[in-house]
Amino acid sequence: MTSTSQARSYGGWRRSRSAGLGKLDSRQTLTVFAAVLMPVVAGIVVSQVVALYLAPLAVLCIVAAVAQRDGVLLVDIARAWARWRWSNWRTHTAYLGHVAAPIQHGGALPGVLAPIKLIDAADPGRGRIGVIWNQRTGQVSATALLSPSGALLADVDTVNRQVAAWGALMARMADDITIRHAAITIDLLPETGTQLADHVGGRLNPAAPQLARAVMADLVAAAPRAASRVSARLTLTCDPSRGAATPVQLPEAIASLLASLNGLAVAAAGAEVVKRASATDLIRIVRTAFDPQAEGVGAGWDALRWRDAGPTYARDRRDRYDHENAYSTSWVLAEAPRQRVPHDVLLHLLSPGRFRRRVTLTVRALPRQVGASVVESEVNAAAVREEIRRRARRAPTARERADAERAASGAHEEARGAAIVHWALYVTTTVTKPEHLEEARREVLQAAGHSRLRLRPARWGQAAAFAVGLSCGVYPGDG
Template sequence: MAQGYGGFRSIRGFGVGKIGTAGTTIIVITVMAIAASSFYSLLTTVYLTLLTIPVLALTVVPFGGSRRTAIQHLVWELRSLQGNANNTDSYSSDVLSEVPGGDHLPGILAPLKPLTVDDGLGGKQCLIWNRRTGILSAVLRVSPVGITLADEADANAWVQAYGAWLADLGYRPMISSVVFTVESSPTGGVNQRDYILDRIVPDAPEITTRIMRSIAASSRSSTADVSTLVTINFDPSKARPEPKTLLEGASEVVRWLPGIESALAAAGATVTGRATTPFLIRRIRAAFDPAIRMFLADGEMEEDELLQWRDAGPIRTDSNRKTDVYKHDSGYSVSWVLQETPNGVIRQDILLPLVSPGKYYRRFSMVYRPFTAAEAAEIVEKEITGGTLRKIFNSKTKKDETQRDHDDRVRARRAAQEESLGAGLGQFTMYLTTTVRNEETLPAACADVEERFGNAKLRFRRARGAQEATFAASLGLGIDPTSGLSRTPATRWLG
């Protein structure tokens, strides 16, 4: 029987219900202030009560899938309307342009800059430098073994090795986050058909030629292209000693990669190579222009010196706010963001519906941000204290504790116990993007994605008003909106 896993729990602090720690603190202080005013004037207390109730409802109580307050929803809508009015979510790189586009990619990808460095193995690799956050990202091309046909004992061993590696990240403060990106697209048998037909010799028997050609033709509807990348985001500002130049930072990143590659191999994901600059250019370009994906095979033009970073970007993009569809060159994309994880026990194949190939192109990206060992111990203790305070609050207000609150306290204590035994603690999120070339097939592609994450017992929400940013975040190139898109010069490496 497959082993079960759990432990997914959002950090709640001592907030009551869906109200976070800050909101609960504001409410408690407000109630105490109103109670204190009753000693001076009952009329003042009534006025303060009538005034604070709607203010708190608008500024403190969150609602909706995004868990924003009414004021935050209003600010989001106003900023989105302003962006649409100024066309800040559109991009054009025509042949004739009044403002030169330079080497920047559109939107939140603009701060990214590729660095070609020696990989220490006699070859070259690409590091991506985010000039707004100071993060250096190394992209590894991996080939997961897969657990569908694997022995159960081997699958459990891989998962345990993966958990041990995640726990070890708590002692590696330089690693800011890890991104796992899986792309799957139907190829129509192009690569396989060409591979077979190119190997049919002219003097082969006619019967064997017919058999091989029929096999190549029949494989068109049953082949897919699946690729997996692991992006390691390094924060050189947390290295000791801190690198003072790009050369020192790149050298420090390259020094860390062999150990990471060994850990991934133990977890069942063999590293087949480190991504080069031409490879990333072609991959990003194919994401924006799916019509050319079939012509950008991995083995072709690997050392093409004519490729430049500007070639990775699209020619034209546009985001439709009404339909939440991101248009880019020959593609139409829709993206989703993780909303809620399952509460119960899960199996190691929970993500299989999201990463397995289907009829439409799909990109799945999971971002994991580890807490340091010191932070993890402090967080789990605070979560236990928060659960105890909520239980005391329910007792004082003569309110029965809900089963959800009880289970949450149990999970918090279990997390503290596992952390004391050496388990890691971190935050993660997921992005899903589907892309089609014909806009008429987009509803079917969206329905396919929604059915898949339903089968995976995961809840996603459509990235309303943020399709362009979510599309960029799902590429796995060091862009992580959950940790901020920029930093101040005082906290940014090389700021």
């Protein structure tokens, strides 16, 4: 059967912007007005000498509020730097996991993973499952290990149905008040290239014809020596106390989490659920992320505990994260594609390379009433900016017109039942030798460029960005 459907393109995402003067948002506009008025008021109330002293400070405030680097305001960069320097001075950026203790690893994980506790829970009729409990926020998370079907060989109708099912899954998340956010993680692990030969050699029948054995040997010899392993998982985080009249106990919270996870139609979106991650699976995910050399361990994972998942050493630096026997660099999405893109736009970023890579997409589907108010405020902010331009007799730029159109399109789609989603992308590459970091960085940035994404380094936040993809329910911005 030949499909007659047309391949669709996708777009419409935009950075949330409040009303402001020109290209500025409300925070920037208020900062600029305050910086301008500060010396003026001081000159009127106090003296002109004080106004002259305050003028350079006002200029610095305006520059910090307007100037950007990699899409981030200088004032936010300065704040991140100050917080990192303060933490570094207090030695909070370094972690030593009880190296002098008789146990192999420390009792807690470093950084934002410290308040997390792993619970081995039982789900009647479905076996056991590992549940992440954040003791600081009260949120609980569970992970489903996936096997993506892939869309490279799928026909257009199948791809369209899967994308529509993904949209329905986001709408399902928006309807469930207890769901806080979700993370889809793809791990790309380069292999030595001997797996194919070992796999075929262990399955050859000694009684097979010589011709068949020769053909298989030739195929193995002709196959590329470089190999890779791709794994995918979905982590769902819930806060069962949202909307509850009385405090929710932990067993009830876990039951609510499992009900929400089982209610997600992941298969329709093009990924089969292989299994739900057990406590041992989560320990292995975290441990191998910190120590890639542990990937070759074939057995013995059942004997490990949560305290064994963390590293014995970790150090959060400006542009990299040192941990155990490896070094990692992480990026955050700075700008999504401006144009409409096909469904396989992320193919290059999700294709294995020479170095270990982890790509994590975080999504937070806003509740219906919140999403409606958000798109309404976005449309109103666009209208305010248009009115300011009209009164200033300034023609809108092409980007400003496109941004206003996307805001109106989002409001129209939300009115028809679509979910409003806050999303971000995190990419981490890991090497075992520091001299390989620069080459690994170039590989990631080149792949991101082919995928029409612009990434920015997670400066002074490498440890937190690294933790986002560990299926531990870490979501930047959670209080």
